[in-house]
Amino acid sequence: MNASAPSNPSAAPRLTSLSHGGGCGCKIAPGVLSQILAQSGAAALVPPELLVGLETADDAAVYRLNDSQALVATTDFFMPIVDDPYEFGRIAATNALSDVYAMGGKPIMALALVAMPVNQLPLETIGAILRGGQDVCRAAGIPVAGGHTIDSVEPIYGLVALGLVHPDRVRRNAGARPGDVLILGKPLGVGVYSAALKKEQLDEAHYRELIASTTRLNTPGPLLAELDGMHAITDVTGFGLAGHALEMARGAGVAVHIDWARVPLLPGVEQLAAQGFVTGASARNWAGYGADVQLAAGLPATAQALVSDPQTSGGLLVACASEAVGDVLAVFEREGFEHAAVVGSVQAGPAHLALR
Template sequence: MNASPAPDSPRLTSLSHGGGCGCKIAPGVLSQILQQGGAGAVMPPELLVGIETADDAAVYRLNDSQALVATTDFFMPIVDDPYEFGRIAATNALSDVYAMGGRPIMALALVAMPVSRLPLDVIGAIIRGGQDVCRAAGIPIAGGHTIDSVEPIYGLVAMGLVHPDRVRRNAGARPGDVLVLGKPLGVGVYSAALKKEQLGDAHYREMIASTTLLNTPGPLLAALPGVHAITDVTGFGLAGHALEMARGAGVTVAVDWARVPLLPGVAELAAAGFVTGASGRNWAGYGADVVLAHGLPATAQALATDPQTSGGLLVACAPGSVDEVLAVFAREGFARAAVIGGVQAGPARLELR
C-alpha cells in the first residue's frame, strides 16, 4: 500500500491540508481573483495564448516555426511515498505542455519543504522522483528554487516548443466534433480513500500508474488536422474542464456518462462516501452551467467534478479523425482512452446525459 520512507518520518499527507490538484482554489473564487488583477495587462501580439480562456499553458511565438509553451504546477502530497509524490507532481506539471501540442524541453523545480519536520532523505526522494519523470520525458531539470515551508510542496516550471500552427487550445472545439478522454476518472476518490487508510493495494497501484503516465499523445494529436481542441482534465474535474472547452468555443459539450471510463472500484468507493471536498467546491463554482439528465447514477455529479491529479487529455476532433486519435492513444500506452460524447451548437454549457 502507500509506502512510508522511514518509521520516524510523519506521513506526508498528514502535513498538508489538501493533496494533489484537489488543492486548487475553487473555480468561482479563482475567477473573482483573476478579475481583480486583469486590467491593464500587457498583451504583446507574440502571445498566442494567455489567460483569456483559462487554457493549460501560455504560448509565446518565437518565430515562424517555433513557439514557447510555458506553464507551472505544484501542489501538496497526494500520497505518502515521497518518491511517488515527486513523480506524480512532475508528470502533472509536464501535462500542460503536452496539452498545448508541445514537446517539453526543460523544467525548473519548485521545492517548499518543512525542513525541521521532514528528514532530508525524504525531501531528496521527492526531488529524485521528479527528476526520474523528467528523464523519462527526455528533458533536464535545469534549475529551480527552494524555501522552508510549513507544508510540503513540490512541482515544476515546465517549458516546451510547438509549431505555431500546431498549438491546440481548449477553445477550438467545433459543432459536430467528437470528444475523446485519454485516462479514466477517479483519482480524487482514490485520494480520499487513501487519506482515511481505506484504499487497497491494487487500487493504490492503479492510482500510481494513472498519475505517472505522461500525456505524450499531445503533440502527436496536435499534428492531426482533424484535432481541433485539447485540454487536460485536472483539478476542476471532467465537468469543469469540459465546461471551459464549451465556454471557450461558445458551444454545448455533451457527455454520455455511461461511456466515461472510471478507475477500478471508483464507483463503489464514491457510493461509500469517499469524495473530496474539492468536488463540492467545483460544483458550487460552475454547477449552474451544467445540465444533469434524469436517471444518472447518484454518484455522477461527484465523479464528474472529482479533481483529477495528472489526469487525461480531453480531445475534440472531427468524426473522421476518431480512429486516428484512438490509435495514437493506444500506441502511447493509454489502453482505456474512449469516446465520451460530442460537441453541438448551442449555449456554452455542459450536458451530462
C-alpha cells in the first residue's frame, strides 16, 4: 500500500489534501508570532498562584492549587499530517499531552477540539479521528471528558490537556545552567517525512517510523522532574530543535551549543532532505531566528533545514547537571526511548545557539 493512502480511499478525500499545512508545521512562524504577541494589548494579569505563564514561551501554564499540587494547562491542535484518520487522531493527541509531560506533570484529563468540513468528510472518518485521540488518552490513563466541535473549511483536531505536578517539581524551559548537558529524547526528521508523504514519496518503512515516533507519549517527563540535577525540560515541536533550544537559551540567559554529529535522526531523513523534501515551515522558522544561530563551517548541507525542521509530537529536550546524565538516559531507556542521546551543552554567555 502506498504510505500516503487513506485507510478507506473510496469513502473520503486524502485528509492532507484538505489542509494547507500539517501537524506542528502549521504553527505561525516565530518571528510573526512575536510581533502578534507584542501587539496583543495590555500586560496580562499575573496572580501569585500563576507559576508559569507567557514570560518564556513555555510549554504550558502552571497554576498553584495548594502546597502539594499545581494545575498544568495547555492546548494544542493542528491540521492533518497523515491521511489515515485514526493515526491523525493519535498523533494530535500524543502531541497535545506532551506539553503536560514537558512541565514535569502527569495528565489527568483532556477535552477534544474538533473542527471538520462535515460536507466533505464522511462521519466515519471524523469518528476515526476522535477514536485515535481517545485511544491515546486511554493509554495515558486519562478520560476525554468533553470538548467542542465546529464546522470548518479545513480539518483540525487536538486537545485541551490538563495535568497535575508538585509545585517544587515544575520543570520550565528556562532553568538551564552553565555546565549543563543537553539530552534529546527522540530523533529529528518528522517534518521531512511529512513533506515526502504529502508528495507520495515516503516508503512504507519510513511511514511506520513516522507513526511510531509521533505516537510515542513523552512519559519520561514526570520521572525526569523527580531527578536531582534536572534543571530544564521542553519538548521539540513546530519551531524545530533550533527554535526550542533558543527558547531555552533566552529564558535562562545562556548559550546553547549543539554537536550536530550527535543529534539522532530518523532513518533516511538526510537523504530525503538532500532531495528537497523539506517543509515551508523550516524556512519560515529559520527566517524567524536564524540570526541567533551560529553555524560552524563544515556542517552537512542539510543541517540548517534539519535543525529548523518542524517536529510534530517531537522529543523532550532536557538540560541537566553532568552528574545526572546517567540517570536521565536510564529513565529514557526504561520508557522505551532507545534513541535518546546527549546532543550538546549549556555555557555562559549571551543567549544564542551554536551548531557545530
